[in-house]
Amino acid sequence: MVPILIGITIITFAAMHFAPGNPASLATDMNLKASSQTHERLVKLYGLDKPWYSQYFSWLKRVVKLDFGDSFKDGRPAIKKIFERLPASILLNALSLFLIFAIAIPIGVISAIKRNTLTDKALTFFVFIGYAMPAFWFALLLMLLFGLKLGWLPISGLHSINYSELSFTDKILDVSKHLILPVCASALTGVASLARYTRTSMIEALSQNFIKTAYAKGLSENTIIYRHALRNALLPIITIAGLSLPALIGGGFIFETIFAYPGMGRLGFDAIMARDYPVIMATATIAAFLTLLGNLLADISYFIADPRIRHGGK
Amino acid sequence: MRNKLALLGTLSIVLLISLGTFAPLLSPSAPDQQNITERLQAPSQKHLLGTDDLGRDALSRMLYSARISLTVGIVAVLIAITLGTLIGMLSGYFGGATDTILMRFVDVMLCFPTFFLLLMVLAFLEPSILNIIIVIGFTAWPGVARIVRAEVLSIKQRDFISASKLLAVSKSRIFLRHILPNVFGPILVSATLGIGDAILAESGLSFLGLGVQPPDASWGQMLSAGKEYIHIAWWLSVFPGVAILITVLSFNLLGEGIREKLNPRK
Numbered sequence: 001m002v003p004i005l006i007g008i009t010i011i012t013f014a015a016m017h018f019a020p021g022n023p024a025s026l027a028t029d030m031n032l033k034a035s036s037q038t039h040e041r042l043v044k045l046y047g048l049d050k051p052w053y054s055q056y057f058s059w060l061k062r063v064v065k066l067d068f069g070d071s072f073k074d075g076r077p078a079i080k081k082i083f084e085r086l087p088a089s090i091l092l093n094a095l096s097l098f099l100i101f102a103i104a105i106p107i108g109v110i111s112a113i114k115r116n117t118l119t120d121k122a123l124t125f126f127v128f129i130g131y132a133m134p135a136f137w138f139a140l141l142l143m144l145l146f147g148l149k150l151g152w153l154p155i156s157g158l159h160s161i162n163y164s165e166l167s168f169t170d171k172i173l174d175v176s177k178h179l180i181l182p183v184c185a186s187a188l189t190g191v192a193s194l195a196r197y198t199r200t201s202m203i204e205a206l207s208q209n210f211i212k213t214a215y216a217k218g219l220s221e222n223t224i225i226y227r228h229a230l231r232n233a234l235l236p237i238i239t240i241a242g243l244s245l246p247a248l249i250g251g252g253f254i255f256e257t258i259f260a261y262p263g264m265g266r267l268g269f270d271a272i273m274a275r276d277y278p279v280i281m282a283t284a285t286i287a288a289f290l291t292l293l294g295n296l297l298a299d300i301s302y303f304i305a306d307p308r309i310r311h312g313g314k
Numbered sequence: 315m316r317n318k319l320a321l322l323g324t325l326s327i328v329l330l331i332s333l334g335t336f337a338p339l340l341s342p343s344a345p346d347q348q349n350i351t352e353r354l355q356a357p358s359q360k361h362l363l364g365t366d367d368l369g370r371d372a373l374s375r376m377l378y379s380a381r382i383s384l385t386v387g388i389v390a391v392l393i394a395i396t397l398g399t400l401i402g403m404l405s406g407y408f409g410g411a412t413d414t415i416l417m418r419f420v421d422v423m424l425c426f427p428t429f430f431l432l433l434m435v436l437a438f439l440e441p442s443i444l445n446i447i448i449v450i451g452f453t454a455w456p457g458v459a460r461i462v463r464a465e466v467l468s469i470k471q472r473d474f475i476s477a478s479k480l481l482a483v484s485k486s487r488i489f490l491r492h493i494l495p496n497v498f499g500p501i502l503v504s505a506t507l508g509i510g511d512a513i514l515a516e517s518g519l520s521f522l523g524l525g526v527q528p529p530d531a532s533w534g535q536m537l538s539a540g541k542e543y544i545h546i547a548w549w550l551s552v553f554p555g556v557a558i559l560i561t562v563l564s565f566n567l568l569g570e571g572i573r574e575k576l577n578p579r580k
Contacts, residue, residue, distance in 0.1 A: 007422035015435050132510060132563035134517050137537060137555035140544065144552075148545055243424070250429030254518055258541075268430065269522070272437045280434065287427050295425070 089263035108198020130192035242298025320571020334380035341374035393451025398458025406466030506569035
């Protein structure tokens, strides 16, 4: 896990440094009054005159102590800026993940049980559409329909303007309303791909010999499907869900920008546009760390769900 | 049923490619011809898909966009497939340290929120069509490499490879004549499905302003420009998305069709 994390930070760092232009020239080019001396001073200040690998190592040394440096933009610690935004992003991603499971698994299971019927074909059709649809366009359509035409839901931010005056329950209601559209938009692709995997996995589980045995024993249809088949079908899905985290976090960069959502993705996007190196590196590191943490959780759930692994193959 | 859908996908791809190729003949006006007096007009007989904020005909722009989106998708995937196949085959065939190093690198790439990398590199380079193609191509190969490696590992064990080795067939010949044709199927499937993903990535990047730059048009960039007028001009936020959806769907249907054909058991 740690080597992967280091690998990711090296790639990000290298990509950033081999790209033309640096924050010092960005800061001075935009300002006609800035002399070349100012430029030199900025380069020295940021350590940009040293080779990239030595910059990387000094960065790494500081990061071990959780010091990601200060933002070029406002001089505040990068890690502090991220921690301010992190809860909102985690809330959005956790809700999306929950929605993905809640919708995709039933769709996949129903499709598999009613394999090759009209129901299955209709569900598969929608799953294919969902998979091919650009999720940011889906977000636009949601804004257009529920935000503008019907006026039911707010289309940007996380709070209303009068948020601080609201009572506690109204605050929760207000935040929930703001969350509905971003959560739905960011869940779309995940729902489509997980539903497909669930269908395949479930069909495979239903064709196993122990299912035939269960039928032969005279168990009820429901017991067979939910206790015997589904449990086995869910195993590979746990891994898939873990692997889908990078896409979910990556999608955050689009959705948080579209919905003006105050999360880490938008912070990262703004940092990229401003070439705010410390914040970019901190965002990449935290995003990678969350992804790996998700994969670790998937492995642990796998361990809990699969008695064969739990009992060490005995 | 699946084969009919794959056929539908193929026909639709052929149609899209022809629309893009013959865009100059088919479009009612030049894609960048502005007409301020006709700005933000709703779809009508004169402008079937309406006009944008500069009075340009949206249908014409969409036809020209087809060229760019398809080119980006196909060329980026060619790059990804070439890299992925090469790395996957090296990794699978030689094993050992080569394999370990290459696959650890693949692990890193697959754990990475790739979209972040795309955004970052494009923000630093000048966003241009060539750069988008290169950047998408260079980030999309790890999945291919992993599939190819797994295939090579299983083919390597087969008897006909041992037989070739006994006959003292050269390594490069075994590689090119015996192993490569056998991994061709899975590569074709991931290439077809990859085109859809690449087009989605391009449209996402263009939507955020880091992809295709004006005056060139791409569907994602049209959506990005249309978003500013979402309150008053819904058509600018709807039709380009439909085009992306149909294109990606067609490639996915074709890809699934090929997969089914190659692997009838599933």
